[in-house]
Amino acid sequence: MRGTLLYIGQRLILIAITTVLVSSIVFLLLHQIPGNAFLNETRQSEATLRAELHHYGLDLPLPQQYVNWVSGVLHGDLGESLVNRGVHITPLLLRETSVSATVGFFALIVTIGLGLILGVVAALRQNTWVDYVASSAAVVGYSVPAFVVAIFGLLLFGHYLYVWTGGTFFYSPGWGTPEQIPVPALALGLPYASYVARLTRASMLETIRTDYVRTAWAKGLRPRIVVIRHALRNALIPVVTILGPLITGIITGSLVIENIFGIPGLGKEFVTSILARDYNIVIGVFTFYAALVGLANLAVDVIYPILDPRIRY
Amino acid sequence: MAQAAPLAPEIEIAYEMPEQATLLSDAWRRIRRNRLALVGLAIIVVLFITALISIVWTPYPTWLQAVGPTYQPPSGAHPLGLDQAGRDILSRIMGGALITIEVGIGSAIIVSLIGIPLGLIAGFYRGTVDTVISFVINIWYGIPDLLVALILVFVLSDALHLIPRGVVVIIIAFSLTRWMDVARLVRGQSLALREREFVEAARMAGARDFALLLRHIFPNALGPIIVQATFAIPAAVLFEAFLSFLGLGLPSPTPSWGAMAADGYHGMDFAPHIVLAPTIALSLTLMAFNWLGDGLRDAFDPRMRR
Secondary structure: OHHHHHHHHHHHHHHHHHHHHHHHHHHHHHOOOOOOHHHHOOOOOHHHHHHHHHHOOOOOOHHHHHHHHHHHHHOOOOOEOOOOOOOEHHHHHHHHHHHHHHHHHHHHHHHHHHHHHHHHHHHHOOOOHHHHHHHHHHHHHOOOOHHHHHHHHHHHHHHHHHHHOOOOOOOOOOOOOHHHOHHHHHHHHHHHHHHHHHHHHHHHHHHOOOHHHHHHHHOOOOHHHHHHHHHHHHHHHHHHHOHHHHHHHHHHHHHHHHHHHOOOOHHHHHHHHHHHOOHHHHHHHHHHHHHHHHHHHHHHHHHHHHHOOOOOO | OHHHOOHHHHHHHHHOOOOOOOHHHHHHHHHOOOHHHHHHHHHHHHHHHHHHHHHHOOOOOOOOOOOOOOOOOOOOOOOOOEOOOOOEHHHHHHHHHHHHHHHHHHHHHHHHHHHHHHHHHHHHHOHHHHHHHHHHHHHHHHOOHHHHHHHHHHHHHHHOOOOOOOHHHHHHHHHHHHOHHHHHHHHHHHHHHOOOHHHHHHHHOOOOHHHHHHHHHHHHOHHHHHHHHHHHHHHHHHHHHHHHHHOOOOOOOOOOHHHHHHHHHOOOOOOHHHHHHHHHHHHHHHHHHHHHHHHHHHHHOHHHOO
8 A cells, every 4th residue: 555655656746747848848839939919919009018028927038937937837827818818727727627527537438338348249249240240330430530420420419310309309519518418428439439349359259268268157157247257357458458548548539529519628728729829828738638648647557456456566 | 083184283383482472562462351451442542543633633623612502512513512612522522632642641751750760779779779769759658649739730830931831730740749659669670670680690791780770670670660650641631630620720722621521510500511521531531541551460460360
């Protein structure tokens, strides 16, 4: 227990360092661009521009700006929005993170649930039509990008379903009600679900041919017990190893989904801010994403030994 | 039985030299048996031909507006219909094929140009060089690539004064964030190949490091490199489409499939053909490259075959 805590502590420090490092690159890159958010404002005198630059500390030399920024980040303060004056970035992004996390959580359920079911069924019914349908669906699924799935989803749920059912079922893109969660979650999770399904099928096929599974059958155990308790538990190990990249993919994938479905999360904020040249928010969102990716991978590493007791630190 | 007669020719064949199988001819022989990969290859060939034709001829200029009523559904004169500005969608899909090819192939080349030398050197020299390169690769994997690429597109087009943004900026932004896969793969190959007898023999014969890397290690790692480069193509194509869909990629009159999907996005309820044509074309292209990549992987690495 003590060792695990120590390990988590070390990793947290490493994540903090990496986050600040990669965000620094973005900070320096964005401060190389000529022009800023204020250039878009037309009615502006020389004095107000100077006052604004001073307010944001943009009139300081770059090294001084950088030092201020780093010390801000280390205190959890990402500064103030350049476009919407007075809006502090950290609370804004924390609120948006909870929105993104909700979508991501349901997408993860779609990915793992659907992927496992398809993979296991395909493996158990190997070389039957069930297998062929599930495998083909997986092959198509992992090639169709999330944003195309999203568009088809919008078309199907937002338009055709409405027409076919005469208005009984209706999905309107956006955020706020629970009914608006499933469609984006499906679009975000589906491409990765097919990946999980392929992996599960392959490892399940290997596992059901092992001696101990045959023994379990020979003992006359019920099929459900054999499949779930004996075969699936071991077949899951390769799937667990891709959990890290999977979650990273879902986190960055939210960038796509949120912009299509109009979900007010981190991904939407990022694109809006880039277009508005609100560099402070762009850097802030990037810092959040970098930290999230690190934390997600840490969470997976902590869960590993619980799922596979052979792994120890 | 009658089959007993051709005994002599059989012996003759046994004495013949085995047919020289080059890397490519061997791979082609295996890939011919893979139906999915062949379908993928066929789609890619069609894509290439379409792109080539679009250079010299499209039914209408891709930028020409109001060739007919806006939002017109598919008809005889316009097989894929017209978009919200009355532009011929078939012409724009054809033009989009060229952009897709440019972005995909260009990115695959640049990614390889960055990843191969780094991977070769890291695997060959090991030690400090390897530690440094591997560290950079691992750090790079830790960053959200899509976000960096987005920022890079923005910064580069400003820094290079390339407004409107061009294909080149997208290729560079993509390659700078996704070179790690190739580098890591080549590093592993290089690490394994440097211990092999033929490399040892060449070194004994006095070959210098550069010659060893270029003549002996690189050619033997070519199979996996081609596979990895093939997988970079759909990733780059998707990246471009996504950027253009958000309005951060290629500027408006350019017939990018992503931008076309964005054009049709708002009229989806009453004119779904505008959004369907580019998204289907995009999905087919991505599928084709993924299938071909899977096929190539099985073909180049016999151990992977099931």
